[in-house]
Amino acid sequence: MVAFLVRRLALAIFTMWAVSVLSFIIIQLPPGDYVTSYIAAQSASGSMVSTEEAANLRALYGLDQPGYVQYTRWIIQVLQGRFGQSMEWGRPVAEVIGDRLALTMVVSIGALFFTWVLALPIGIYSAVRQYSVGDYIVTFIGFIGLAVPGFMIALLILYFGFKYFNLNIGGLFSPEYAQGAWTPGKVWDLLKHLPTPALILGLSGMAQGIRIMRANLLDELRKPYVMTARARGLHPVRVILKYPVRVALNPFASTIGYTLPYIVSGSIIVSLVLSLPTVGPVLLKALIAQDMFLAGTIVLLLGCLTVLGTLLSDVILVLIDPRIRLEGK
Numbered sequence: 001m002v003a004f005l006v007r008r009l010a011l012a013i014f015t016m017w018a019v020s021v022l023s024f025i026i027i028q029l030p031p032g033d034y035v036t037s038y039i040a041a042q043s044a045s046g047s048m049v050s051t052e053e054a055a056n057l058r059a060l061y062g063l064d065q066p067g068y069v070q071y072t073r074w075i076i077q078v079l080q081g082r083f084g085q086s087m088e089w090g091r092p093v094a095e096v097i098g099d100r101l102a103l104t105m106v107v108s109i110g111a112l113f114f115t116w117v118l119a120l121p122i123g124i125y126s127a128v129r130q131y132s133v134g135d136y137i138v139t140f141i142g143f144i145g146l147a148v149p150g151f152m153i154a155l156l157i158l159y160f161g162f163k164y165f166n167l168n169i170g171g172l173f174s175p176e177y178a179q180g181a182w183t184p185g186k187v188w189d190l191l192k193h194l195p196t197p198a199l200i201l202g203l204s205g206m207a208q209g210i211r212i213m214r215a216n217l218l219d220e221l222r223k224p225y226v227m228t229a230r231a232r233g234l235h236p237v238r239v240i241l242k243y244p245v246r247v248a249l250n251p252f253a254s255t256i257g258y259t260l261p262y263i264v265s266g267s268i269i270v271s272l273v274l275s276l277p278t279v280g281p282v283l284l285k286a287l288i289a290q291d292m293f294l295a296g297t298i299v300l301l302l303g304c305l306t307v308l309g310t311l312l313s314d315v316i317l318v319l320i321d322p323r324i325r326l327e328g329k
Contacts, residue, residue: 016307019307020075023299024070024296027290027299032290033290034088035061074292088291093294103276112205113198119206120252123211123214127213127218128221145206150200150270151270154200154273171274171276171277172190177189209255212252213249256309256310256313283298
């Protein structure tokens, strides 16, 4: 078990380094740089930027250096926990995304919790009651969750909530807590606002999880060992939960690796619709402005979430499936 985790951790560190290199290269692929975008924005507003001023800006931000020098300077700051300076905001990247990153993780964990808590029992029920009315209803809801974009669901909830219930569902805080310091009242206000974005962001993952759990459990319920257990007179609940559900959990648990980053990256438009103070809108703005240090840091964090999710999947699979523990032996 320890050797398994050590191998996974070593692979995770190498993967995060590779993600940092690729993200930095991809962000620099579009023509121009932040100064080019800045000049275009100033020209659109009627101001002119001289050639000397543009050269001074590039020297200030290190944009006149080769790409490998820029990457080395940035990655050294990342290892020191500073992540560089945001050119668009004029502040350290850590300050720009600090609170937003924490709120993003809260929303993501809430969406993941919502996905698992609902997808597991509904998927089990749908498999056990195959072709029942409940199974058809769950299947229909699952198709809706997969087919309808999250931002469309967010717009519908905003519209119906305001029109019929006079509720302002957007945001994660009430106006009186939005800019205030963290207090028990603000935490409680966050928890009251959290279910709506968590429900919207987790709906697609929940629908997919239901389909995965249903399909794999149906496959396990038709195997001889289940029929033998039923023939011996074991309680139906024990027959289902003892082995078939554990085996069917394997592919379900393996989806964590991409569910976490998908919730964060897929929340950009939803965050704009619901006015959520998460990193999604900041990433969009940074990519438009070619703020490579800010955008690169957020993309790197998304990659870290993927690695963390994959590592979490590996640990869960080791715990629920003894065959994986025996592979190394």
